[in-house]
Every structure is written in structure tokens, then in C-alpha cells.
Amino acid sequence: MNGGLSNGVNGLNDSTHKSSRPNESKQWIPYLLASPIFLWLTIFFLVPIFFLIVMSFRGYSPTKGITDQFTTAHYVKFLTDAFYLGILYRSIKLSVLVTLISLILGYPEAYYLTIIKGKKKALFLALILSPLFVSAVIRTFGWMIILAPHGLINSGLDLLGLIHEPVKFMYSEKGIVIGLVHVLMPYMVLSIYSSLINRNMDLEKAAQSLGAHPVKTFFKITLPLSLPGILAGTLIVLTLSVSAFITPAMLGGTRVRVVPFVTYEQFMVLLNWPFGSVAALVLLAITVGIVMFYHRALEHGRWAEVFR
Amino acid sequence: MTEVRIQNLLKQFEDVAAVDHISLTVHSGEFLSLVGPSGCGKTTTLNLIAGFINPDAGEISIDGERINDVPIYKRKLGMVFQSYALFPHMTVMDNIAFGLRMQKLQRSAIVREVGRALELVRLPGVEKRYPRQLSGGQQQRIALARALVIHPKVLLLDEPLSNLDAKLRREMRIELKDIQKTVGITTIFVTHDQEEALSLSDRLAVMNKGRIEQVGSPIEIYESPKNEFVSSFIGETNIFSATVMEAKEKELLLNINEARPVTIPRPLDLKFRIGDAIKISIRPEKLCFGRESGDLTHYLSGTVDHVVFLGNITYYTVKTQSHSMSVICQNLETRTYSAGDQIRLEYRPENCRIIQAE
Numbered sequence: 001m002n003g004g005l006s007n008g009v010n011g012l013n014d015s016t017h018k019s020s021r022p023n024e025s026k027q028w029i030p031y032l033l034a035s036p037i038f039l040w041l042t043i044f045f046l047v048p049i050f051f052l053i054v055m056s057f058r059g060y061s062p063t064k065g066i067t068d069q070f071t072t073a074h075y076v077k078f079l080t081d082a083f084y085l086g087i088l089y090r091s092i093k094l095s096v097l098v099t100l101i102s103l104i105l106g107y108p109e110a111y112y113l114t115i116i117k118g119k120k121k122a123l124f125l126a127l128i129l130s131p132l133f134v135s136a137v138i139r140t141f142g143w144m145i146i147l148a149p150h151g152l153i154n155s156g157l158d159l160l161g162l163i164h165e166p167v168k169f170m171y172s173e174k175g176i177v178i179g180l181v182h183v184l185m186p187y188m189v190l191s192i193y194s195s196l197i198n199r200n201m202d203l204e205k206a207a208q209s210l211g212a213h214p215v216k217t218f219f220k221i222t223l224p225l226s227l228p229g230i231l232a233g234t235l236i237v238l239t240l241s242v243s244a245f246i247t248p249a250m251l252g253g254t255r256v257r258v259v260p261f262v263t264y265e266q267f268m269v270l271l272n273w274p275f276g277s278v279a280a281l282v283l284l285a286i287t288v289g290i291v292m293f294y295h296r297a298l299e300h301g302r303w304a305e306v307f308r
Numbered sequence: 309m310t311e312v313r314i315q316n317l318l319k320q321f322e323d324v325a326a327v328d329h330i331s332l333t334v335h336s337g338e339f340l341s342l343v344g345p346s347g348c349g350k351t352t353t354l355n356l357i358a359g360f361i362n363p364d365a366g367e368i369s370i371d372g373e374r375i376n377d378v379p380i381y382k383r384k385l386g387m388v389f390q391s392y393a394l395f396p397h398m399t400v401m402d403n404i405a406f407g408l409r410m411q412k413l414q415r416s417a418i419v420r421e422v423g424r425a426l427e428l429v430r431l432p433g434v435e436k437r438y439p440r441q442l443s444g445g446q447q448q449r450i451a452l453a454r455a456l457v458i459h460p461k462v463l464l465l466d467e468p469l470s471n472l473d474a475k476l477r478r479e480m481r482i483e484l485k486d487i488q489k490t491v492g493i494t495t496i497f498v499t500h501d502q503e504e505a506l507s508l509s510d511r512l513a514v515m516n517k518g519r520i521e522q523v524g525s526p527i528e529i530y531e532s533p534k535n536e537f538v539s540s541f542i543g544e545t546n547i548f549s550a551t552v553m554e555a556k557e558k559e560l561l562l563n564i565n566e567a568r569p570v571t572i573p574r575p576l577d578l579k580f581r582i583g584d585a586i587k588i589s590i591r592p593e594k595l596c597f598g599r600e601s602g603d604l605t606h607y608l609s610g611t612v613d614h615v616v617f618l619g620n621i622t623y624y625t626v627k628t629q630s631h632s633m634s635v636i637c638q639n640l641e642t643r644t645y646s647a648g649d650q651i652r653l654e655y656r657p658e659n660c661r662i663i664q665a666e
């Protein structure tokens with residue numbers, strides 16, 4: 001059997017073999033196959049970003065509009081004005097918060113989903129995915145009703161005698177976090193679920209047979225091995241929440257601004273495209289930075305083995 | 309030195325009894341195999357002993373103490389899985405040390421014990437590697453080291469050699485037995501490979517459809533199978549349906565629908581009458597081709613049908629009047645037989661076993 005295998009390998013390198021050097025001629029095929037998506041990404045992603053970058057250095061005056069001047073004034077303004085820095089900080093803070101809450105709430109849901117079967121599982125899965133069935137605007141309207149000063153939650157808390165005046169959910173960071181967690185949790189749950197569902201149950205049995213009780217087994221075996229799913233889920237939720245527009249716009253409005261809202265205002269209302277571009281690009285740069293750092297940290301850190 | 313006892317163990321899945329009221333005692337220090345075809349209940353039995361599943365009825369005890377209600381992590385058992393189940397995100401060192409850390413052992417003691425365990429399985433120096441960097445055979449040894457390092461009361465092995473290629477399997481078999489003898493631990497080994505069971509065990513428990521058909525030493529099981537299942541599952545055999553023709557003082561003459569009757573020794577504990585139907589089994593290696601000067605009483609006439617030369621033995625299929633029989637001959641003689649040869653198959657009466665008496 002070994003002899004047969006080595007013959008096969010020798011055959012490929014044998015120069016007297018008919019199609020000598022078959023590998024060389026086909027090396028460009030993968031690139032050819034990937035070219036449609038490269039083209040698509042270039043046209044619809046890279047090119048627009050390039051234009052944004054160019055736009056961010058153009059001058060703007062309230063009276064004349066966008067000028068042909070080259071200026072870094074917008075960057076200076078955005079990065080030194082406490083107002084805008086505050087908004088930048090809030091955007092990132094909220095997305096981190098949304099990610100953490102989705103992780104903490106979503107992990108148990110994903111775990112439970114791996115245990116149940118049949119109709120129960122189908123029902124539970126539908127419930128988890130339900131936020132995605134409705135459009136963002138309609139869904140957020142629903143939250144506006146629930147979170148309003150005399151909406152469902154406040155009325156309920158009042159009825160129970162737990163509060164004396166309404167809790168401010170609307171037009172506050174609380175409301176934004178609730179709305180974003182609601183819509184982004186499915187992504188977290190499904191990412192973690194896909195990591196958990198194919199795990200080798202023998203590992204948990206082995207750990208227990210070696211004296212680890214179930215909780216310890218979870219933290220030492222199951223959780224570390226589900227890290228790839230956690231990484232994927234947190235990345236999705238982080239990036240989607242930092243760039244979210246509709247939910248913060250409706251639940252926060254102009255009172256609780258996030259960077260995407262600033263971009264919208266600058267582009268659509270104030271017509272200050274250069275400044276709007278700056279806001280968008282700064283957020284993009286920071287987000288990419290966070291993602292790369294986080295990715296690196298996990299794949300080369302203490303738990304690197306899990307990703308092999 | 310630990311004795312494991314199961315009594316009247318029952319485990320049902322839906323309406324099927326995977327383990328159907330079985331009782332068994334594994335003696336201190338013994339290597340006992342649970343062997344049988346897929347679905348016979350051997351792995352379920354092992355899982356019940358380990359505590360991964362709970363029985364519907366029956367008792368499991370270790371050294372006289374009932375462990376039915378003891379959770380897995382308190383049973384102090386060592387288990388080796390078919391998939392080895394090494395923790396992929398931990399080094400060899402951390403894998404083996406896992407159980408010791410659960411026992412809250414001192415760091416220096418852990419390092420020492422892990423070193424000893426690796427020497428026992430003859431893989432010193434691999435502490436810093438990860439499981440994925442090891443070959444199948446090496447992984448299996450690490451799994452064994454991990455199970456033994458915690459000094460468990462009993463070692464449980466669930467088809468640990470099934471994922472290895474044939475040659476490695478045979479090598480690991482010998483090593484496994486050596487290690488077990490060195491450590492002296494009571495061992496329960498599950499396999500569907502009867503050759504493996506025969507070569508490793510002090511005793512075998514042959515299982516079928518949730519029941520234990522027979523328990524005994526390899527020689528007992530092989531030479532004195534109690535029924536048709538055991539005689540066909542362990543080793544090969546020729547089985548004949550027979551009727552009692554004549555009952556002499558020390559012998560029975562049986563009609564197996566051949567030209568000549570078959571003689572077997574008369575069993576002392578059973579009563580037979582003329583016309584009783586029984587089944588007998590005779591192993592292929594217990595048949596040999598007769599010479600002119602050979603036994604003139606205990607033989608059957610036939611024609612050689614197929615010949616398969618296997619090096620140290622030759623496997624023949626012989627057609628007799630109403631049967632097709634397997635015969636195995638050691639290649640001692642220069643005389644070989646070919647298809648079409650008319651031959652005489654000689655046997656010794658004591659090699660014909662009764663496997664079913666009605």
C-alpha cells in the first residue's frame with residue numbers, strides 16, 4: 001500500500017510523464033474564479049471608499065458648498081472638538097455594550113438550542129430569528145411604543161409599584177442598547193450555536209471521568225472550544241452595531257447621537273459632504289483597528305490552539 | 309485491587325432493551341472484554357458503569373459499594389475512548405495533568421506523575437506538543453496515560469484500537485496488555501473484534517442483543533462454546549443439525565445426513581433419546597485430511613471445492629454429501645490438495661461440541 005502511494009507521488013514529478021508540469025499551467029485558475037467577487041468588491045466597495053477619502057479632504061463653505069480646495073480642516077475639527085469626540089466615544093461604547101450583552105444573553109440560548117430537539121427546537125429557532133423577520137423601521141417603531149414613557153414597560157413597572165415616575169428609555173442610550181441587542185442577538189446566537197453543535201461530546205465525558213464536575217467541564221472544555229463561534233458572533237455584532245443607523249436614529253434621535261447619525265445629518269441635512277465623509281472614515285478606521293486587534297489577540301493569544 | 313459487579317442491569321431505549329437484565333462480576337486485576345456485534349449492548353454497559361447514562365433497573369457496585377447514584381466525576385474511573393477524546397486546545401502535559409489538577413495535586417507532584425505516566429506508555433518528552441501534532445498511535449497512548457495517571461480504581465476502554473490500522477493495532481494490543489499487567493488494574497475492554505478479545509483478555513463476556521451469552525476464559529469460550537451464537541461469533545466453525553441415531557454407553561451416534569454417522573462423546577449431564585434433535589459445532593482446524601492408514605471410523609467423505617493459500621495455513625472448502633465445510637490446515641506437509649480431489653475428512657469425537665440440545 002505504501003509502495004502504491006509513493007509511485008503516485010513520483011508520477012507527478014516525473015518529467016517523462018505526459019502532461020509535464022501540470023500544476024504550473026493551472027495556477028491562475030483560483031484567481032480567475034475569484035475575479036467576479038473581486039471586481040464586485042472593487043466597484044461597489046473600494047471605489048466608493050476611495051471617493052469618500054477624496055471627499056473628506058475637500059473644502060466646504062456654508063455659502064458656496066463643496067469647494068475644490070484641499071484641506072485637512074474637517075479632520076482637525078472632528079478629532080479635536082469635544083462634541084464629536086463624545087459622539088465617537090458613545091458609538092464605540094454602545095457597540096461594545098451591545099456586544100457584551102448579546103454574548104452573555106446569547107450564549108445560554110445557543111447552548112440550550114443544542115440540547116433540544118424536534119418541534120421544540122424549530123419553535124425556539126423561529127423565536128430567536130424573529131427579530132429578523134420584520135423590517136428595521138417597523139421593528140424600531142414597535143420598540144418606541146414599548147419603551148415610551150407610558151408604554152408597556154413603564155406602565156408595567158408602575159403597576160407593580162416599582163417606580164414612581166417613568167424610566168427614560170426613549171431618546172436615551174438605554175433604549176438604543178435594547179433595540180440593538182434585540183436585532184443583533186440572532187447573529188450571536190447562531191454563530192455560537194454553529195460552534196457548539198458539532199462539538200465532540202466525548203471531550204466533556206472525558207473531562208468528567210477525570211473528576212471535573214459539569215460546571216468546571218463547561219469552563220475548561222466547552223467554553224474555550226466554542227471560542228471561534230464567540231469570535232465570529234462578537235465581530236458581527238460589534239461591526240453591525242457600531243454602524244447601525246435606523247435604530248439609534250429613531251430611538252436616540254438628535255438627543256443621543258451616534259456617528260452614523262452624524263454622517264446622515266452632514267450629508268442629507270447640512271450638505272456638508274466632506275465633514276460627513278470624515279465622520280464615516282474615522283469610525284471605519286477605528287472599527288477596523290478594533291477588529292484587527294481583537295482578532296489577532298484571540299488567534300495568537302492564550303487560546304490560539306482553539307483556532308487551529 | 310478492585311472488583312466491579314453489575315446485577316440485573318437494565319437499560320431501555322424507547323421499547324428496546326439495549327442492556328437486558330445482565331449480571332457480571334469483574335474480578336480484581338482482571339482484564340475482561342465485552343465482545344459482540346454492533347448493537348449487542350457492550351458500549352451501553354460500559355457507559356452505565358462509567359456513569360454517562362443511568363440504568364432503568366439493577367445495581368452497579370465497586371468493591372461492594374453501590375455506585376448507581378454516584379456522579380461520573382466522583383466514580384474514580386479511568387476511561388479511554390475510541391476517538392481518544394484528547395483536549396485539542398491543551399498540550400499533552402495539560403491533558404494528562406487534567407485529572408491531577410482536579411485532585412488539587414501540588415505542581416511538583418503533577419510534573420513528576422505526568423513524567424512517569426509518559427514513561428509508562430513509552431512516549432517520554434512530548435509534554436509540550438498538542439494532540440494534533442501526534443500520530444494516531446501516539447494519541448492513543450496519551451489517552452491511556454491520562455486515564456491511568458489519576459490511579460483510577462477501574463480502567464474502562466471503549467474500542468480504543470478501532471481507529472488504528474491493522475499493524476498498529478496488533479502492536480498496541482501487546483503494549484496495552486503489558487501496561488495493564490504492570491499496573492495491575494481491573495480493566496473492562498469493549499470490542500467487536502473477537503481476535504482482539506481473545507488475545508487480550510483473562511476472560512471474555514460474549515454479548516448479543518443486550519444479553520451475555522457466555523463468560524469464560526479465551527480457551528473456554530473458544531473450545532467449549534455454549535451455543536450457536538458464541539461458536540460462530542468467536543472464531544469460525546462448522547455447524548450441523550443432527551438427530552440422535554444411537555446412544556451407546558460412552559458415545560452418541562448422530563445422523564447429520566451424510567453417508568456416515570458422526571460420533572461424539574456422550575455428555576454425562578444430559579439425557580438423550582433416539583430421535584432427539586441437536587446441533588453440533590466443529591472448528592475448521594479440528595478437521596484434517598485423512599491418509600490411507602488413518603482413522604477408519606471417524607471421518608466423512610467429500611470433494612475439495614475451493615483452496616485459499618494464506619501462507620502459514622491453507623483454507624479449504626470441502627463439499628460433502630449434504631454440507632459445505634470449512635477446513636483449515638497448517639502447512640506442515642508438502643502434500644497439498646486441489647479442487648476436485650476426493651478426500652477423507654477425519655475428526656476426533658471430543659472436538660465436536662454440542663451447542664444446542666432440545
